[in-house]
Amino acid sequence: MSTESRIRCPKLRQRIMSARDAAALIPSGVNVGMSGFTGAGYPKAVPGALAEHIRAAQARDENFRISVWTGASTAPELDGALAEVNGIQMRLPYQSDPLCRQKINDGHMEYMDIHLSHVAQHAWSGFYGKLDIAVIEVVGVTEDGRLIPSSSVGNNKTWIDQADKVILEVNHGQSAGLEGMHDIYYGTALPPRRKPIPLTRPEERFGEKYLICPPEKIIAVVETNAPDRNSRFSPPDENSQRIANHLLDFFSREVEAKRLPPELLPLQSGVGNIANAVMAGLNEGPFNNMTAFTEVLQDGMLAMLKSGKLAKASATAFSLSPEANEELANNIDFYRDRIVLRSQEISNHPEVIRRLGVIALNGMIEADIYGNVNSTHVMASRIMNGIGGSGDFARNGYLSVFMTPSTAKGGTISTIVPMVSHVDHTEHDVQIVVTEQGLADLRGLPPRQRALNIIENCAHPDFRPQLRDYFERACNSKRGMHTPHLLNEALSWHHRYEAFGQM
Secondary structure, three states, rough: HHHHHHEOOOOHHEEEEHHHHHHHOOOOEEEEEOOOEOOOOOOOOOHHHHHHHHHHHHHOOOOOOOOEOOOOOOOOHHHHHHHHHHOOOEEEEEOOHHHHHHHHOOOEEEEOOOOOOHHHHHHHHHOOOOOOEEEEEEEEEEOOOOOEEEEEEEEEHHHHOOEEEEEEEEEOOOOHHOOOEEEEEEOOOOOOOOOOOOOOOOOOOEEEEOOOHHHHHHEEEEEEEOOOOOOOOOOOOOOHHHHHHEEEEEEEEHHHOOOHHHHHOOOEOOOOHHHHHHHHHHHHHHOOOEEEEEEEEEEOOHHHHHHHHHHEEOEEEOOOOOOHHHHHHHHHHHHHHOOEEEEHHHHHHHHHHHHHOEEEEEEEEEEEOOOOOEEEEOOEEEOOOOOOOOOHHHOOOEEOOOOOOOOEEEHOOOOOOOOOOOOOHHHHHOOOOEEEEEEEEOOOHHHHHHHHHHHHHOOOOOOHHHHHHHHHHHHOOOOOOOOOOOOOOOOOOHHHHHHHOOO
């Protein structure tokens, strides 16, 4: 499509420039809010040009670094490019880039891991300092200067509102048919002026179709033509299939007990192969007319929309394989009637999650025998990605489910341990734990019964005797019978792995 068809506002066509020239408008030391959420809708050209600008500054012995705020994870063209030149001083609120992870864990990059529902409010309150510049990918610009959002919304509304200056990337590679899929709510406020969010069903719309930005803020417009980071998902392996089957059986029992309606409750699903396996199972299962109120719409949910099993879906971003992205583009009119993309302060809003009664399905790194979950850190100290939105949904959902295979690293690590090495979700926010071994329903159980349930249903047989032994000896120690632990052994499994390469 032509420049005129994408940038329909003549005034903004006068601000078109190269990515290199736009990047030169970003000085060292500033806070930059960039679009992007789980590899969708992130700027494709300006970050790379900025990385080259930083490299040139470093050749002149200049220390050039910025802080980067996003919606969630982005892609190598953004996080990777800037991390490679050590150009990021501080990163928030979520990342999944290997180079970023290495810089963070080596102490060369500061990282603030935050509940995604908190970011906009904290930014408005000034907790992170002043936002200087926003770099936002859009599909296009209307005649009157409104911005057509891209394949993710994330924190874009907040970045545009908060930033002094805005750089737009108009991506011709994103489908023009995305126009009209979005619902941007401009009614949020800080306490004490906050009002209820007027949302009672996942498909409801109550905002604007466009992002609004005063034209005088826009200092550059860069045209691109590049796809999102479309990662292929591995076919469901045996463990993922077994986890999915355990969940499907559980949902069927809940419907039979009338604790869930026949169409279930709105689904939230984290990102990954296990989540997609669960969606594939639901697509073949007995439940119809389902809905989703989630952060990210993956291949599995797109397939459910296509089959009709899923009636409507609300999210803040896509995270699709190349094949699913092509399916979306080729049938955009069909999906635009069934998908709503919102700002993440709405998609992850605790009030709305609680009101809708969302079923939260998230992955984890490990759980302990009492149901505390670690979803962010490896061996206590090394960040993997971040908490993302799992805490928003786990604390407020009608059902809080955490899933993982029972072992990792070829069986040398048990994902069920006496005590987690880092706590992201306390036992109070965890109702269901599922591995390929089975499902532990922890609702209504006191701590010692939870422990027995998790050990017998979720732990791998290779580690189950050790867990039983630990729990029995902790109970016999009489140190305290509410949540029995042996403090000199509680983290010994992690220590053993670091010392000898196996738990």
